[in-house]
Amino acid sequence: MVVQPPKCVSPIQSAIVTGELKAEVADDSQHLMVSTDCKAEKSPRIVSKYGRKGIKTEQKQPKEPEESSMQRRASARIQAKQKADKELLVRRRVELLDEQDDGGNETKSRSKRSRVTENVVKEEVVEEEKRDITAPKSKLDESTKLESKAKVKGSEENVDSKNGGGNLVEKSDTLKVKQTLRLFNKHYLHLVQEEEQRCRKVEADRKVSKKGSKSKKGAPPEDIKNPSKRPDLKALSKMMENNEILYPEKRIGNIPGIKVGHQFYSRAEMVAVGFHSHWLNGIDYMGQSYRKGLEHSKYTFPLAVAIVLSGMYEDDLDNAEDVVYTGQGGHNLTGDKRQIRDQVLERGNLALKNCIEQRVLVRVVRGHESASSYTGKVYTYDGLYKVVNYWAEKGISGFTVYKFRLRRLEGQPTLTTNQVYFTNERVPQSAAEIRGLVCEDITAGQEDIPIPATNLFDDPPVAPTGFTYCKTIQVSKNVKLPAEGTGCNCKGVCVDPRSCACALRNGSDFPYVSRDGGRLIEAKDVVFECGPNCGCGPGCVNRTSQRGLRYRLEVFRTAKKGWGVRSWDFIPSGAPVCEYTGILTRADDLDRLDYANDNNYIFEIDCLQTMKGVGGRERRSQDASLADIDLLDKSDDQNSESAPEFCIDAGSTGNVSRFINHSCEPNLFVQCVLSSHHDLKLARVMLFAADNIPPLQELTYDYGYALDSVCGPDGKIKQMHCFCGAAGCKKRLF
C-alpha cells in the first residue's frame, strides 16, 4: 500500500515525490502485504512465511539499509528535474493568474486551448478507426479460420500505441473498450443531469399551476407526461455524432478487447463499443449495404453477427451450450409479450439462415436480471455460436415462428453457471457465509456498514493489524485547518446551479447527479461541495461524498499484492467509494519521522498534480473552476516549491482506503474535494468509481508514479515490478 500522490503527470514532480518521500517505498512491492501488517511483519513466524513466498522475497530484495536516508538527498538528475519543474509550475501559475485577471477573455482562451486538446484526441481516434477499417479482414467460413484470425488480431492488439506526453503508452484493446465505456458513462451522466433538471422544472411548474389555478382541472400537462427521455439513447446519439463509437462497422466474430464473459450493464453499452449495433433489436445483422465492401464480396447478405437472448420470446429455449433462438417478428411488443402474427423469413431471420449456409459465427449475449447493475440487468458475452439449422413451426401462441439452433463453438472459455445465470452467488449473504473470515469488522463499528477481512492465503490466516481504524481524517498538532468557507444560501437541497454559490464554484454546475444516491458526472480539477456554512441540508446532492460508506466492502488477502479491497455490491461509475483518511500532517514533519518507520501509506495532497493527472476518467475540458476562484491565491502564494505541503498519513491510522492497491488500469480515480473550507492544499481526497464495477472485482486506483522517476542514492533509476495484472500493465510501478 504505497500511496503516492495520485497521478503525477509531471515527471519532475513525481521525481521529487518519489525521490524524497517515497524513497523507502522502493523495496516494498506495491503495497505488499508486508507493510499492511506491521505486527505480522515483525513476527518471526510470519517473516518465514514471506520467505516461502518467493515473489515477496524478491520484491524485498532491493531494500538496502542506506536507501531511505540517502534518497532524501535528491540526485543531480532529480535536482535538474526539480528546477525544470519549478519553472514549469511558475509559468503555469502565471498563466492561471493571468486568466484570473482578464476574466471573460481568459476563459475564452482557456476553453480554446482545451478544445485544441480535444481535437488532438479526436484525430487519434480517427486514425485508429481508419486503421481498423483498412485492416485486412479475413473471412471466416470455418471455425478454425476464425480462431487463427483471432490470434492474428490478438497479436496486433498490443502493437498500437499512443504517444501521450512523451511517454509511450500502450493502449490495449481492453483499454480502448474501457475508455469507450467511460466516455459513454460520462455522456450518460451528463444527460441524466439534464434530465433531472428538466424533471425538477416540470415538477415545479406543476406545483405552480396547481397553486395558481386549482379550478383549471384540465390544465394541459404538456411535457409533464413521460419524463423519461432515455439518457442512454441520447448518449449514444452523441457518441455517433462525435464518431466515438469504438467499432462503427459491423464485424463478424470476436470484437477486440471484449472477452467471453464480458459484462455489459445495458444494451446501450453494446452499441457504444460496436458489439451489437442496435439498442433494441435482438438480432444484429449486416444488411445489403455490406455487399459493396470488397472484403465481404463473397457473402450473401443479410448476415447475422450478434444476437441477444433476453428470454423475452416465449419460444426461446436456452441450455447454455445449445440454444434454440426464436426469430424476430410477429411479436406483440408491448403488453403480454406474446406472438400475435406469423413470422416471415426476412431481415434478422434471413440473416441467421444465411449464417448456416455460409458458416458464419454469431456472437451470443445473454441478458440476466441482476441487482448488480444500474438498470437491474446485466448482459454477458457468452462467446461465438454456430448456427446449426433452422425450421419453422407453430409456436406456443399458435403462430408460425422461425427457430434457429445454435451451438457454442468449442475451445472457448468455459461457460460457468455464474455467467449463464448471472447472480451474486459468490457474494456472501451473511457473516457466517464468509470464507476465510479473519476479522468481522475492521472498522470496529465506526462505519455504518461493517468491513470484514478475509484471508485464504496465509496459514494460519492473519488479520490486518498494526493500524487504528478511523473513519474521518485526524489533524495533527502542527496543522491548522483553515476557517470554514462561506457557503450557499439554498434551502433544503441545492437545485439551481445559477443561484447556488457552491454550484457557481464548480463552473455553474453541480458535479453530481442525484441518481443512485449521487454520482460524480466526471473527474474535475476539484469538486466544491456544500459545507457547514451552507443553507442546504444533509440530503443535498452536492454533499455526495460526505455520507460515508455506501457499499459493502471487504478487505481480502491477495496472492501477490498483500491486502486488497473489493465490494460485494455493484458500484456504478461515478459513485463515491471512500475517502482516503489518516493523519493530516505537514510533509516536512513526515520527512523526519516516517522513513525510519517504513511508512508506505502517505498520500500527498496536491491538487495540481491530481488535476493534471491521467487515468481515471477524462477530466472536464471546459472546467472553469480553477480560473474563477479565489482559492488560487491561497494555494498559490509565494512559496512556490512544487512539493506538496500536506500529506495524509495512513500508516498508523486510517480507513479502508489504505488497503486499496495500485493498478495500471484502475477502476477508481482520485478526486480532490473541498467542503468545509476552500484551501486546495488541504483538500479531502476521495476515491470514486471510474467504471461500473461488478461485485468482487478488486478496487484499485493509479498510484501515479511516472516510470523512471525514482532514483536510488547512486542516482540510478530504480524500478519496481507491478503486479496489477492489467492488460496494459506497465510491468513496473516505477
Added chain:
DNA sequence: GCGGGTCAGAGGTAT
C-alpha cells in the same frame, strides 16, 4: 414495496 402495464425512443433496413 412489488409487479404488470405503458410508451417513447432512434438508427438501421428496405421500400
Added chain:
DNA sequence: ACCTCTGACCCGCGC
C-alpha cells in the same frame, strides 16, 4: 415507412 423491444416511469394491488 417500418421494425425492433429496452428502460424507466406509472399505477394499482396486496401486504
